[in-house]
Amino acid sequence: MQKLTAVAPVIDMRSDTVTKPTPAMIDRMTSAELGDDGRGDDPTVKELERVSATLLRKEAALFLPSGTMSNHVAVLSHSSFRGEVIGEASSHIFRSEMGGLSLLAGLYPRPLAGRSGAMDVDELAAWLRPPSLTSHALGTAVVCMETTHSVGGTVLSLDHMRDVCTKSWEAGVPVHLDGARLFNAAIALGVSASAIAAFADSATFCLSKALSAPVGSVLAGSRVFIERARGFRKMFGGNLRQAGLLAACGLVALEESIERLADDHVIARRLADGLHRIDPRLVSPPDVATNMVVVNVGWSAAGAEQWTRALSDYAVLTAPVSRDKLRLVVHRHVNVSSIERVLIVFAEIYLKRPATLFAR
Numbered sequence: 001m002q003k004l005t006a007v008a009p010v011i012d013m014r015s016d017t018v019t020k021p022t023p024a025m026i027d028r029m030t031s032a033e034l035g036d037d038g039r040g041d042d043p044t045v046k047e048l049e050r051v052s053a054t055l056l057r058k059e060a061a062l063f064l065p066s067g068t069m070s071n072h073v074a075v076l077s078h079s080s081f082r083g084e085v086i087g088e089a090s091s092h093i094f095r096s097e098m099g100g101l102s103l104l105a106g107l108y109p110r111p112l113a114g115r116s117g118a119m120d121v122d123e124l125a126a127w128l129r130p131p132s133l134t135s136h137a138l139g140t141a142v143v144c145m146e147t148t149h150s151v152g153g154t155v156l157s158l159d160h161m162r163d164v165c166t167k168s169w170e171a172g173v174p175v176h177l178d179g180a181r182l183f184n185a186a187i188a189l190g191v192s193a194s195a196i197a198a199f200a201d202s203a204t205f206c207l208s209k210a211l212s213a214p215v216g217s218v219l220a221g222s223r224v225f226i227e228r229a230r231g232f233r234k235m236f237g238g239n240l241r242q243a244g245l246l247a248a249c250g251l252v253a254l255e256e257s258i259e260r261l262a263d264d265h266v267i268a269r270r271l272a273d274g275l276h277r278i279d280p281r282l283v284s285p286p287d288v289a290t291n292m293v294v295v296n297v298g299w300s301a302a303g304a305e306q307w308t309r310a311l312s313d314y315a316v317l318t319a320p321v322s323r324d325k326l327r328l329v330v331h332r333h334v335n336v337s338s339i340e341r342v343l344i345v346f347a348e349i350y351l352k353r354p355a356t357l358f359a360r
């Protein structure tokens with residue numbers, strides 16, 4: 001069979017982080033007013049922080065180089081190097097941040113079992129302790145939630161978030177929200193980003209994922225919290241200087257990219273429906289809540305790594321998320337015709353009968 005690679009451009013669905021800046025972003029960079037943000041002098045960064053705080057209805061916000069640094073700075077600002085961090089076991093902060101929680105922030109991870117990124121609230125209640133250290137137990141420094149979930153793009157319900165917050169706040173424990181894809185969650189729930197961020201003392205979102213900015217995350221919270229965060233950002237080496245170049249892209253991202261995320265969700269659902277038609281075992285369409293489609297290949301003789309390699313032979317790039325699941329992420333550079341090609345590629349691989357094609 002002729003490889004589609006010869007004729008077709010690569011469809012990169014590994015993540016929405018692969019999005020390139022828009023022409024309007026490049027344009028805004030060239031006219032951005034700049035200063036030394038390490039000294040609080042960059043007007044464009046200040047404007048991004050002001051707009052972000054307003055969007056999330058928090059007192060203040062801070063621009064950081066990445067979502068990972070933003071999470072580390074947030075948990076440290078809540079805890080000052082001591083205590084446990086409770087969250088759902090598969091959340092990014094436990095799974096994908098290289099142990100920074102312990103190695104950099106000095107905190108002890110307390111991952112709880114959950115479903116689709118939502119922790120078990122009874123488990124949470126069982127593990128919550130007042131933040132201060134007692135003679136026999138490490139206190140809970142902070143509780144973390146994540147929406148959308150980085151593995152499957154699922155969204156926490158507001159009821160779940162309310163339950164988590166109520167229990168945490170009753171115990172005197174602050175809550176941090178990793179909202180790397182907060183605006184996807186807001187669109188999926190049909191509410192504002194601030195309605196979600198209301199269930200957290202601090203919230204972070206990424207500009208560099210489906211919003212298409214090249215770099216950057218924002219952390220929002222109370223004025224006192226953000227002042228502490230500013231210090232920890234410096235400690236991590238995250239003070240940027242003429243960062244207005246990047247903040248300019250972030251401002252454009254907030255102005256022009258949020259609304260179009262709904263299109264990504266529609267395309268992801270269309271992909272899920274198409275894959276389900278090829279074989280219902282591949283995808284459960286109702287599980288697709290935002291811009292991610294998790295494909296289950298556990299029923300085939302091949303693992304996710306082998307499927308990923310087979311798809312890349314056809315110029316379709318995907319990422320394994322476990323031994324038998326791979327993730328396809330829809331973003332600005334993936335349109336309806338890309339999805340049609342992805343479906344043709346899956347059908348082609350499927351027709352070759354993976355049990356023989358991928359015999360172990």
Ligand SMILES: Cc1ncc(COP(=O)(O)O)c(C=O)c1O
Pocket residue numbers: 065066067068069071092093146148149150178179180181206208217
């Ligand atoms: C939920 C979540 N949090 C944090 C991050 C980290 O963001 P960054 O890659 O900017 O460090 C990611 C990255 O994909 C993410 O999905």
